[in-house]
Amino acid sequence: MPVWLAAPDAEWARQILQRGVAALYLVAFVSTLNQFRPLLGERGLLPATELLAAGRQRGPTLFRRWGYSDVRLVAVATLGILISALLVVGLPQSGPPWLPLLLFLGLYGLYLSVVNLGQVFYGFGWEMLLLEAGFTVGLLGSNQVPPPAPVILLIAWLLFRLEFGAGMIKVRGGREWRDLTALDYHHETQPMPNPLSRQAHLKPRWWHRCEVIGNHVAQLGVPFLLFLPQPVASIGAAGIILTQLWLVATGNFAWLNWATIVLAAGLLGDRVLHGIFPWIPADLGTAAVASVPGEIPVYWTVITVAGSAALMVAGVPALRNLFSPRQLMNASFNRWQLGNAYGAFGSVTKQRIEVIIEGTEVGAPGAPPEDDAVWHAYEFKGKPGDVRRRPPLVAPYHLRLDWLMWFLPLSGIRQRWFFALLARLLAADPAVLRLLRRDPFAGRPPRYLRVRTFRYRFASRAECRATGQYWIRTGARIVVEPVAAR
Structure with a gap:
């Protein structure tokens, strides 16, 4: 040489x-x-x-x-x-x-x-x-x-x-x-x-x-x-x-x-x-x-x-x-993904919207659950859900499902993979449940699922001391009405 x-x-x-x-x-x-x-x-x-x-x-x-x-x-x-x-x-x-x-x-x-x-x-x-x-x-x-x-x-x-x-x-x-x-x-x-x-x-x-x-x-x-x-x-x-x-x-x-x-x-x-x-x-x-x-x-x-x-x-x-005014972010210019363009966070979202999946065992087949039905949330390993849970340290491991859940409010809730996820949760699919931190039904299929969104913000120091919460969430909105397995 x-x-x-x-x-x-x-x-x-x-x-x-x-x-x-x-x-x-x-x-x-x-x-x-x-x-x-x-x-x-x-x-x-x-x-x-x-x-x-x-x-x-x-x-x-x-x-x-x-x-x-x-x-x-x-x-x-x-x-x-x-x-x-x-x-x-x-x-x-x-x-x-x-x-x-x-x-x-x-x-x-x-x-x-x-x-x-x-x-x-x-x-x-x-x-x-x-x-x-x-x-x-x-x-x-x-x-x-x-x-x-x-x-x-x-x-x-x-x-x-x-x-x-x-x-x-x-x-x-x-x-x-x-x-x-x-x-x-x-x-x-x-x-x-x-x-x-x-x-x-x-x-x-x-x-x-x-x-x-x-x-x-x-x-x-x-x-x-x-x-x-x-x-x-x-x-x-x-x-x-x-x-x-x-x-x-x-x-x-x-x-x-x-x-x-x-x-x-x-x-x-x-x-x-x-x-x-x-x-x-x-x-x-x-x-x-x-x-x-x-x-x-x-x-x-x-x-x-x-x-x-x-x-x-x-x-x-x-x-x-x-140096292009139409700069691409995270783009590959060949089939081999070599010589790529990189970049991240060209814009920053101003508020955090979290998608929360909830299930209930209450309700008769073919009839929607009553208004007083008790709903339980599925907890993911990385993404925020339980307001009392401190965000975990995950990286460099990549929780792929959790990341896509963050993108849902930005890209639209009607994603094919998301409705496939709901179907698997309704069936209590063991492989999918292992991707989650907590299944509120311990492996049993729920009768109904619904999806709500909330605005999440970090609790102030005073709020955290008073409530024990790391997150404050407001603005509940149902984005997927109760659905049952077909």
Whole structure:
């Protein structure tokens, strides 16, 4: 490998990037193993078999050739978990340079096969981010070769698209980002608050103004530092890490923030890390390469250059998109979901509307329940429901059903998957009930279901002390009248 292609100051970057991204794949495949079948399996809310039969999958998938079955889905998810675990502990990285690449391409192919069948349940920006990150870090090779400088540059380019794209979508989006009021609402109205979200929301307004300004600096200015020489690039990466840690502390955004942290940590040079943590060797990369006899294989140089060039070409549409007045958010420009455009929260909702599903065992068949019927609410694992329950910490795990419940008031209640969910609850389907935190009927089918919406807001400190409630809800409205199983 020519000297100009090597980045010996990035050996710790390789370890952080490959093991960190593999850990996120592990979380993603565990999430798939636990949730795909009740949501998208043979008897799921949106069966993947129907999607394949209609030829409407988003892109390449192994299931197109094999056919979908729940058994095959379990095999794919289990294989993904095993490969991810191997890469997390670093065993393949001790082998030839092609071995980590082969395994990361395996993770990429397996997860792409899942995502392309996932429909709305896998329609989030962090899915394509994980795919692109896995494809890219595989090109870093093993410990037997120095990390390739072009791949480190590609990591910086991916992080730049992720952060700068999010910043641009905000200043082009809702006025609240421009008048600095976005964080007056966001902590309360975000899809899935966590235990500290309420405390963040109750901060004074000047604090929220500072948060927005800090966000704009971190997303619109700091990303340019990533392309400058060390230690400036590390300063930029550290700034991104700090802002992402605040987002981790105040929200549940699956693995989006953690993926950003891993990518940014991968741009901290070995010497910079050694300066911060003296026990970390500053010359790990040079020592690792010197311990391996022989020259760097020519084939690996060819693979590195070809793979890097392909990713650079794939990213050209995303570059144009960054500066387009019609900027797309979380968009892929090819079937392989590489070189994507990213972004989040171009606008912020001003009030939180929660959809609450309730059931009752009262009522005669064919007759609506009486006005005094007792209704019991189904509780979800992550989304707000019980006003006395503190929002939980969930991320980096992704509760896909809970997230879509947040979108319901925004996209309209009459979604196919939602009415399929109601039908499964009426039948007390065990697989669907396992996706919930609490079934008020302990596995028995209710006689009727209804759906109400409420406006939720965080309780003030005084209200919380007086009532024990974390949420105050008002404005009850029935959006689905009582329905019974057919």
